[in-house]
Amino acid sequence: MKHRETSLNTRVDEKIEKRIDDLGDEHVGTSLETPMRADAFDKDDELKIELIEKHFKEIMTILGLDLSDDSLQGTPRRVAKMYVKEIFSGLNPENKPDITLFENKFRYHEMLVEKNITFHSNCEHHFVPIYGHAHVAYISNGNIIGLSKLNRIVQYYAKRPQVQERMTVQIANELKEVLKTEDVAVVIDADHMCISSRGVNDTNSSTVTTHYSGKFLNEDKKKEFLNHIYKDSTR
Numbered sequence: 001m002k003h004r005e006t007s008l009n010t011r012v013d014e015k016i017e018k019r020i021d022d023l024g025d026e027h028v029g030t031s032l033e034t035p036m037r038a039d040a041f042d043k044d045d046e047l048k049i050e051l052i053e054k055h056f057k058e059i060m061t062i063l064g065l066d067l068s069d070d071s072l073q074g075t076p077r078r079v080a081k082m083y084v085k086e087i088f089s090g091l092n093p094e095n096k097p098d099i100t101l102f103e104n105k106f107r108y109h110e111m112l113v114e115k116n117i118t119f120h121s122n123c124e125h126h127f128v129p130i131y132g133h134a135h136v137a138y139i140s141n142g143n144i145i146g147l148s149k150l151n152r153i154v155q156y157y158a159k160r161p162q163v164q165e166r167m168t169v170q171i172a173n174e175l176k177e178v179l180k181t182e183d184v185a186v187v188i189d190a191d192h193m194c195i196s197s198r199g200v201n202d203t204n205s206s207t208v209t210t211h212y213s214g215k216f217l218n219e220d221k222k223k224e225f226l227n228h229i230y231k232d233s234t235r
Contacts, residue, residue, distance in 0.1 A: 034161070034166070034170075045092075049083075049085075052079070053077045053079075053080040056075075056079050056080060088159060090155070101145060104144050111138070111216075111228075117154045120158065123193070127161065130193070134158075134186065134188045135188075136171065138179055142180075150175075153178075168186050168187075168210065183215040184212075185213075186210065187225075188209050
């Protein structure tokens, strides 16, 4: 009886493990919001760096690396600081860019397009890079923001473990909330190293995700936007 229970538990564990692997390989996201624990910010950055350094040192040791080597000695600390202060800094709402609205004194009511915003993110399934370009546009509803803020919004949501579909919607929702308008468009064209450097090892494909709302649901407006971003594009 005990042997049968053990075998059943093993099969259940194998099914769960396969489902988890499949979820990651299919790059499926489970929520619009980045999954965060309620106590995510109970630890300050310095404590997080200290703990990550400790655990990454253990990972390197398990892999068989010699941490007494001059080249590797500082790696756990460097990785920890990079995680907290750089590539995952978008997890902390304190790093969200401050946005100042300005009155649209120019009375400019056509679309404003900021294209080819370069970003680097990381796949939340394998923690390997996603990199590419974001193209964003909005039509003023009476207010405008500085051009650099469009880039900063993209970078903020990119600097966290991500799923490209979620990142696209997060950027669009942030623009709509900040600008008080539904007239927003976002296109992201990105390469995923979880596709190119592992798994199917396809180095030629890229992933495109889109979000259109308000006036950009009009086919003519959508076409105009796409003409702007893909004019002279090599992709």
